[in-house]
Amino acid sequence: MCLAVPVKIVSLDKKKKTGVGEIGGLKREVRLDFLPDVHPGDYVLMHAGFGIEKIKAEEAKETLELLKEMERL
Numbered sequence: 001m002c003l004a005v006p007v008k009i010v011s012l013d014k015k016k017k018t019g020v021g022e023i024g025g026l027k028r029e030v031r032l033d034f035l036p037d038v039h040p041g042d043y044v045l046m047h048a049g050f051g052i053e054k055i056k057a058e059e060a061k062e063t064l065e066l067l068k069e070m071e072r073l
Helices: 057-072
Strands: 005-013 018-023 026-031 043-047 050-055
Touching: 005 026, 005 050, 005 057, 026 043, 026 050, 043 057, 050 057
Parallel strands: none
Antiparallel strands: 005 018, 005 043, 018 026, 043 050
C-alpha cells in the first residue's frame, strides 16, 4: 500500500525540477519531474519524495485535518 500526503509548495527550483514542500511546519525537498505546472502556494500529493499529483487546496486541507484527527486518537 502506498501513502501520499499533501504538501504545500513554498518555493521552486525549476532548473533542478524540485521544490520545497511544507507540512505541519516541516519542510522537505520534493521532486517535481512529473508536475511541470506547479507554482508556490499549490498543493501536491507527495510520495517517497516525489510530487505525484496536483490537488485543490480544499482537498489538501481536508486530508490534513483527517490526519490530525487520526493522530489525536
